[in-house]
Every structure is written in structure tokens, then in C-alpha cells.
Amino acid sequence: MRQSHELPLVGFLLFSLIPRQLCEICAVSKTSYTDLNPLINTMINSEYTKGIQAANVLLSLRLAGILNQNQEQQLIQQVKRNVDYKPSNLTSGQFALGILALGTCKNPDATSPDFPDLVRKLGNKFQAELKNMDKHNGNPLTNYYQLSLDVLALCLFRGKYPINKVAEIFNPKNENFYFKKQFSVDTGAMAVLALTCVNNTKNWQEKTDTEALKNIRSHIKSLIEKILSHKKENGLLGNIYSTGEAMQALFVSSDDYNESEWNCQQTLRTVVMEIHKGAFRMPTAAAQILPALMGKTYLNVNKTSPCVYGSGNFNISTVEPITATPTLTPLQIEVNYSVVINSNTYSIMVCVANGSVFLNVMEAAQKKNETLFSFTWENSSWGPYITSVQGLRANNNDRTFWELLSNGKPLDQGAGSYVVHEGENLEVRWSKY
């Protein structure tokens, strides 16, 4: 009798709680999923989703739960080809990303990879990063973004890693969080995800572990502060390409900031606008923004939870209409291109087809003068990365790189994606980060 009186009350309480919780979730609503179509098309249909890019794409689409089993299988095979057969060719973060993608969820039909072996290999790669830091003045083989991916994958898949060392190196004062004295929001966000996983892991026992965990919690708090201090007026966190992962970092650490410090809906609105302007034409860019837009984070990776497949809310074959280029634009444009090494500047005027990217300008200059403008590049998950100019090679151990600039300002896109304009002053500058 008593129970039947209480039931309506419990029902009322549940009812009044659920809608509020739903309102608090910051994600693109189901009715607006069509806004995400350009991202999904880029990832699924792109002929550029090759090699290591596939890991980013698989992780993202599995978290979002929008692949069908056939599409998933194709991507899994691509990632496996990299992770299983060429582990020594991969950097630690590329390998970690591959493991995260393969273990995002459980597909009961697929033969699951030998996780313990992969995780052990990743542990070795992480140790090699630490060893390089000891030997080379604190510089890892790669960078802290990749070391964060390593710790994240090791933590999620129960691998071995030294918690004291993690607490020591991920101090936000460490110079690896900064490029040219600027805090790297991408790096800070990935570190927050990794450290949050470590902090949530229950099996720390030793007294020294407690001390390390205390430090880790304090690192998370100050990294979140730094990320929020890079919030722009339009809601972006850092720039458009760091915003997705910064959102994930903020999702998992809501206890570390006040509600008033971040208007997530505003960030969402700006990102959706940028999707329609075509900011995410690179598969990796699309892959890194999508999970956050669906309220997911890399901490949702769980190789024992069943995968979710295509919900039918997406129209994957829809191709965004390509905006017609005005008929009056010239076919050829002229730009000024310079190579700057310390106080020496080597300049040249080159003509390229309208719509060309930075790399095309470098190629045109090289064709005109092989000695002054020769260069090499490597493929990265963000497209071509310039490794040397005039034979002078970038080196992580001395933090050197070839910086790309336009009219004196550093670009926020790489050589393969930045579209150049008539009369622009383009520059590659020998720099230290």
C-alpha cells in the first residue's frame, strides 16, 4: 500500500530530472544531424582516407556510431595493415591512435586483434619517447600530443606506464606544451584526456601513487584553465582545428570550471557554421571534430562495449553543392615566395593556377631554381609536412621546423591545404618552436 503512494512521487522526480539532464548535454541535436553530413562524406568517400588517416577516421566514426558493418570492415583492414605489419614505421602516437581505433568498441563478428601484444609494443614506444627526453634535453622523439595519445591508449587498455613519470612530465609548465611560447590547445586537450583516464583508474595503491595522482589532478585543473583562456569571442577554443578536442577535454572535466566560463552552445554554433564554409575538407580535420559534436569523447573508447551501427539519421551519399567559382577570376595568379634562413631571404615571383595550394607554389619555385628552392616533404595525417628546404632538415631534438607564413603571419593550415591568393607574400622560414 505504502509503495503505491510513493511510486507516483518517484515517477515525478525521475520525470523532472530527465529533461534537465538532456538539456545540459551539449551536442548537435538529432534533428540537425544533416549539418554533419559534409564531415561524414569527407571521411567515408574521400580517396585521401589512406594509411594512418584511416585510424583517425575509424575512431571518430565508431564513436559516433554511424558506420555500417561493411564500411567498418574496410577501415579496420586499413588500420590493421598499418598497426600489425608496420609497427616500426609508425611513431608512438600513430600506433596509439591505431590501437584506440581498433579497440573503440566490440564487433562480435570481427576477429579481434591481439591487444595484449599491441599494448606491450606501445609501452615500449612510450619508453623510447622517455629515453629520448632524457638524452635530448627533454625533447621527445615526437611531441606531447603524441605522448598524450600513448598514455591514453595505455591507460584505457590496461598497459604498463610509470605514473610518477607521467605526473612529472605532464606539468603544464613544461615547454613541450608550447610552440614558439604559445600554449598548444590541441596538446593541452589531449593531455587532459590522458590524465583524466589515469586519474579515473582505480587500482593505484602505493603511497607514491597517491602523491602522483594529486599532482595529476592539479595538472588537469591548470590545463583546463589554459584551454579556457584561449577561448575566442566566437566560442572557438584555440583555433577551429583544436576546438573539437578542447571540447572533449572540457566535457570530461566539468568539475574543474564554472558553468559561466564556457558557453558550449555558442561553440557548437560557430563550428556548425564553419562546417558549411568548408573548413573540414581534410579527413583528419573532420575526424577530430565529429565526436565532440555528438557529445562523445575518446574516454568513451571501450573494447568490451558492443559497437553501434548506422542509425539512419545520416544521408551519407549527399554531396554538398560545390559553390560555383565566379567566371571572372583569372586562370593564373602571381604570388611572391620567399625562403628565409636567419638573416638571408631568397625571393621569387611565381605563377600558379587559380585555386593552387602552398605546396604548388613551392613546386613552381623549385622548377624555376632548383638550388635555392629545392625542398622535401612527408605525408602526415594532416597532409604534406615540409621536412627540408635547401637541404636544411627540421629536427625534433633541436625543436627546429619550417614555418609557413603569409604576409608575415603564421598559417593555421598545412602546405597541402592552404589555398593561395593573387599578390600574396608567402614564406617558409627556418624557425624554432
Ligand code: CBY
Ligand atoms: N599529431 C601530431 O603529432 C601533431 C600534433 C600537433 C599539436 C597538431 C598540430 C595537432 C593535431 N590535432 O594533430 C602539431 N601540430 C605539432 C606537434 C606540430 C610540431 C611538429 C613537430 C613535432 N615535434 O612533432 C610543429 C613543428 C610545431 C608543427 N606542428 C608545425 C606545424 C606547421 C607545419 C609546417 C610544415 N613544415 O609543413 C604548421 C603548418 C604551422 C605553420 N604556420 O608553420 C602547422 N603545424 C599547423 C597549421 C598545424 C595544424 C593543422 C591544421 C590544418 N588544417 O592543416 C594543427 C591541427 C597541427 C597539425 N599543426 Co602543427 C594545429 C592547429 O592549428 N590546431 C599526431 C599524429 C598521430 O597525427
